[in-house]
Amino acid sequence: MKPGKFTYHAPENLHAANQLLAELGDDAKIIAGGQSLIPVMNLRLAQPDHLIDINGISELAGIHQENGLFTLGCLTRHADVETSPLLMDKFPLLPAAAKRIGHLAIRNRGTIGGSLCNADPAAEWPLIAILLDAHLSIQSSGGERHTPAKEFIQSVYTVDLGADEILTTVAFPPLARGEGWAVNQICRRTGDFALVSVAVTLKLDRQGHIERLRLCLGSMDVTPFRLIDVEQAARGKIPDKAWIHEMAGIAFDAGSPESDMHASAQYRREMAAHLTSEVLTEALGRCRAGT
Amino acid sequence: MLNKTAFSSIGKRQPRSEDYRLLTGRGRYIDDIDISGALHACFVRSPYAHARILSIDGADAEDLPGVVGVFTGNDLSQWTTKLRMAPPIEGVKPLEMTTLPIDKVLFHGDLVACIVAEDRYLAEDAMELVDIDYEPLPPITDMFKALEDDSFLIDETLGTNLISQQSFATPDVHRIMSNGDKVIESTFSEHRQTHLPIETRGIIAQWDAGCEHLTVHVGNQATHPYRSALAARLRISESQLTVISPDVGGGFGQKIALYREELTVAALARYLNQPVRWREDRMENLMAASHAREDWVRTRTVVEADGRLKAMSLEIVEDFGGYCFYPANYLARVIAMILSGPYKLQHYAYDVKVVLTNKCGNGPMRAPMAITSWIMDGTIDNIARELGMDPVEVRRINMIREDEFPYQMATGETLEDINPFETMEKGLALIGYEKLRKQQKADQEQGIYRGIGICNVVESTTYGSKFYKSAGIPGSGHEAAWVRVEPSGAIIASVGISATGQGYETAFAQTVAEGLGVNAEDVSVQLGNTDVAPYGMGSRGARGGTAGGGTAYLAGQDAQKKVLAIAAKMLGLNTDEQLSMKGGKVWRRLDEDWSDTKLTLADVARIAYLDPTNLPQGMEPGIQIHKTYDPPSMTYSNSTHFCQVVVDVKTGAVCIERYLIVENCGTVINPLIVEGQQHGATIMGLSGTLFEQVIYDENGQNLTGSLADYLIPTATEVPDLEIVHMNTANKRTPAGIKGMAEGGVMGAIGALSNSVSDALLPFGIVIDKHPISPNVLRTLLREKE
Structure with a gap:
């Protein structure tokens, strides 16, 4: 588990980093925190000829x-x-x-x-x-x-x-005043990548109807995705238990999750539904608390 | 002033003396040992589960600057002998393996060639240039299919994949089983796991061509048996070999055998006449060091109407992987021999099959017999469900009571000096069992599924030579120690057991101090060097305390005898009968009172070494004691584990609300160390039951080669453990020590599994395999919804 040979570059500013990249192209990789790149290099799944370390470029932090x-x-x-x-x-x-x-x-x-x-x-x-x-x-x-x-x-x-x-x-862009939010996930252990994650923001109008909903699911497809149609259809609805239940059902059917050794696609669907119900309830709590 | 009966050093909560260096970063593990000019080895490994090696071309790799050579199985066979695993045990078939495979690889990650280079980076660069031509063969990944007549064979010379089979039956068991009583069947299976020491395997070998002597630094639990094996395979004398096991970051059974990588490195250091070192990386350790478990078990039981066991039969099928570094019956046979544990059972039969497959070879892992208590207490829970009885009642009616010990099990093993009924009753009172059952019922109506799991453990701790013999396992259970008092009064002791993190230096210092009558802080314990330590059998099972500590204690006692004989002469006494050592000083009894003679160990040692004409007549100069000791056939410890869980039926998550252990491990040498061992063992059991799993796909590809996929718990996943002690001494062992390093694993597997089954009783779900992951529980629950 040792990386292949590479040349290390530590440009001092963004301009120099861009120039190096323009010069080296596909043979170069940018390294920042290294939390994903270093393990794959040690496994030799990635073997860049050049590493461009941007940690010294203070304007980027x-x-x-x-x-x-x-x-x-x-x-x-x-x-x-x-x-x-x-x-x-x-x-x-x-x-x-x-x-x-x-x-x-x-x-x-x-x-x-x-x-x-x-x-x-x-x-x-x-x-x-x-x-x-x-x-x-x-x-x-x-x-x-x-x-x-x-x-x-x-x-x-x-x-x-x-x-x-x-x-x-x-x-x-910041949340609107009084817009509720919640993020939750299911992991095998604390700190693991999520088997499923769900994040939501929810804004109610003065009558308690939904003004804006954003609902995003992770690990349920090749990228995290928003349920845009559902978000739009939610406008004006009353976020009661039946509605949350309906949303959980929609989350269950969303995306096309894969099965792996830690979770089946079916398990992921069940957890997407479960988490959707949890985060909507939590976000509603925040709406009502006015935070 | 001096209490002759109670222990003074044994039982003290003494901080571990090794912790200063380990916690301040001054420990010496293999990578901390700097050897100038050492070359680095790395191994080319098979991408196939099963394949013929048609050719290996290392020419391009050898052309790379800094690469010393690419070495194959044929090269190694010139310098080393084969391993022939052919113990004289009925039912175990003989097997041979070369140092590196020559014709065939037997699992994904198996060895193909060794590259030696100036550093590890270069060696890994070279690895990509070795050209190997394989002919893939059908992989055998399922032990039941491996047993079918038309299965492909791991080893054609055997004619079968069934490497070991042993059976036993008491005279009446089959008659009773077929009397027409209802037979209650229970199944259990453990998945494949691995030891996962924090420090992976590693070795440095140095050949001294002038002295023709090989020095090997290797993390190992049993340095002398290791030296015997390595010398034999290199065709050198044991006197030409020094094995040093420095600080070792965990073993758990993985660091007992001589592995092929280590033998290769040692042979190459000698051949190249240059030091060679190898550090196993994490992927190699997970895929190719040694695995453990993977078995399927069925019990068939007939009982009286009141739940009393009438007869029981046990079947075990174990998947041993492709290679045998141990006799194939080594692990499963013990399960069969001690299965009934704390319960009365006289009509019993077993059949134990061990099967070869295309997976990494299995070895003993803390505890090799780990599944035993789950099989027995899980079977009892099934009996309770079948009869509609409370599981505690079925345990009570079958349990061996105080006045029934010593109790001879159906297999001939004798249990004594244990108190399972007492530990169980104590725990039941502490958890408030009756009240908890009512609470459980009430909670169920609210949709809260709480479970209570109980597991009674009888842990076989210290294996004496007699047990090995009767279990058909080659080897001795004896141990050796020496104690030296130097001319200044300095005390040095050694035992033939190597430490892998257990705190042996502290524990053995305490037992030597107890025997000799000195303070433990004044005893220096030197372990893990075959030139220093006496020939012992090493660290395995739970023998460290009884065999290691016990032998050290006896050696300390002998040293005290000699010290007192000299002291009597110095004090002008005719006899030493009224003398005793305490705190490094000689005390004398006058009537009932003990008084300080002002004579110190240093005073006595000076005479022994520097003024021997003043020694008692005929006594040899110096104070050097060498002692060996063979423990009883088997010592047993016992405990009862209680696990209380809530299962979230929506997510499949298991939350451990309370975990209580009531235990009896005999005389405790150091409560701090013992509790650490009990915590470690219990967590290891919980971890294996919930998280850890080696996964091979149907092609024999290992899918769990990193810690992102082979899951171990962190502090956040581990419950608080409550431990209550009800220790009673073993009457046959020195100082009454029993041992205790593995029982926690046994109890945790059983208690946790039984608690989840208990929680899911309303759904009719019984846990019979692991790991109990949320995904698995949801799958089981989905079928019932």
Whole structure:
């Protein structure tokens, strides 16, 4: 379990990193937290000739509130999200999601950008980024472009990122005042990748009817996905027990989960239904508590 | 001032002396040992479960700069002998294996070639360049199919995949079983697991060409038997070989046998005349070190109307994998011999089959007989369900009571000095059994499915030579120790048992100190070096306390005898009868009072070494004691495990609400160490029952080669354990020690499985296989919904 030979580069700024990428192309890999890349290199499932270490590029880290968005640099560690006073105060959904990632040692090292670029269908950040319609900024030596998370994450371990591009920031639009939320998952052990995960936001109008629902399922298909039709159809409905039950039933039938050694597709469907019911109840509680 | 009857060092909650170095990062594991110029080995392994090796071409790999060579089975056969596993045991077929496979590989991960290079990175680069031509053969992955007449064979020379079969029956059992009484059938099966030591296997071999001497550093539990095996296979004398087992990060039974990788590295160090080292990586350890368990068991029982056992038969079929590093009957036979445990059963039969398949070879894993208590208490729970009785009542009516010991089991084994009825009753009172049953009923109506599982454990701890003989297992159960008092009074002791993290240095210091009459802090225990330690049988089963600690205690006592004889002469006394050692000083009894003679061990040692003309007439100079001791045929400890769970029928999750152990492990050398062992063993049992599983697919591909897929619990998955002690001494062993390192595994498997079955009784679900994963429980529940 030793990696093959590679050349190590540590560019000092984003521009230099982009230039290296433009020059080396497919033979190079960016390394940030290394929580996924290093194990696959040790197993020799990945054998890049060049590693471009972006950890020294300080402009890529940090959490900011700007232009009404919460912007996280791609080098922001999961543990920084988990413990950010700004986010805990203004956007508690993000710390709550970060806390569910792996173990503390993993969260200290792993980055939000790395997780999104890795696009594991069971990972937290793809789920949350799609749930919240996050905007991603991508830099190449040719310039910057922006893309919604839903379009960036294409399939299992597959994202819309050119060989010379770097994901630089993730911007989350904030929740509306009084908008409830909840995130939950089923794992074999604390810290494992989720067998199924479900995240939700829910906004009620003054009469208690649904104004906006977002419901996102993870590990149920090749990428996390939103139930857009269902979300739209929910508008104006009363979120009572029967409705939650109906939503659980819809979640059961959603996606096309796979069977593996830890869970059958059928188990995943049952848990998607169970978790949907749990998170909707929890989010409703938050709506009603006015947080 | 001096109490002659109670122990002073034994029983003390003494912090482990080894912890200072281990917890401050100063331990010496294999990777901490720096050997300049050492080459690194790595192994090319089979991607197939079963295949012929047609050719191996290492030329491109050898061309890579820094690569010393690619070595194959044919190369190794010049420098080493084959292993012939042919114990003189009825029903066990002989088997041979070469050091590296030559013609055929037998499991996914089996060895094909060894690469030696200047570092491990280069060796792994070279691995990708070795060109091997295989002819895949049909994989045999199911032990029942392996037994069918038309099955492909693992070893054509055997003519069968049934490597071992042994049967036993008391005279009347078959007659009673076929009397027309209803036969209650129960099945149990354990899945394949592996030992998972934190430190994987590893070795450094250094050949001294001038002295023609090989020194091997290897993490190993039994260094002397290992040295015997390695010397024989290298065709050198045991006197040409030193085996050093430094600090070892866990063994659990995986580090007893001489493995093929280690033999290869040792042979290559000698051939290349350069040090060679190998560190197994985690994937190799999970896939190819040694596996354990994987068996299917059926009991058939007839009972009286009141639940009393009339007769019972047991069948075991065990999947042993492709290779035998132990006699194939080594593990399953003990289960059959001690099955009835704390229950009265005189009419009994067993049939034990062991089968070869295309999987990694099995070995003993803490506890080799782990399934025993679950089979027995699970069978009793089934009897209770069948008769509509409370499971505790069926246990009570069958249990051996205090006045019935010693009790001879149907297999001839004798149980004594145990108190299963007492530990069970104590635990029932502590958990409030009757009240809990009422609560369970009330909760069920609310949709809360709570279960209570009970498992009574009789743990075979210390195997004496006599047991090995009667179980048809080659080997001795004796142990050896020495104690030296040096001229300054410094005390050094050694035992032929190597430590893998158990705290032996502390525990043995306490037993030597008890025997010699000194403080344990003053005893230095040196283990794990065959040039230092006496020839002993190593760490296995739960023999460390009784065999290791017991022998050390006896050696300490002999040392004290000599010290007192010298002291008597020094004090001008005719006899040492009124003298005793305590705290490193000589005490003298005058009437009922003990007084300090002011004579210290150092004073006595100085005479023994430096002034021998002042020794009693005829006494040899020095204080050096060598002692060997063969324990009784078998010592037994006992315990009752109680597990209370709630099963979430929606998610299939099992939540352990309470876990209580009431146990009797005899004299406790060090309560801190014993509780650590009991916690570790119980957690290992829970872990195997809930999480750990080696999975092969139908092609024999191992799917669990990383810790992302082979699951072990972390602190968050482990319940609090309550332990209550009801210890009674063993009358036949030194200081009354019994041993206790494996019973926790046995109890946990049974108590947890029985509790989940109890919780799911309303659904008619009985747990008969593991792991009890949420996915499995949901599948069972779905069928009933």
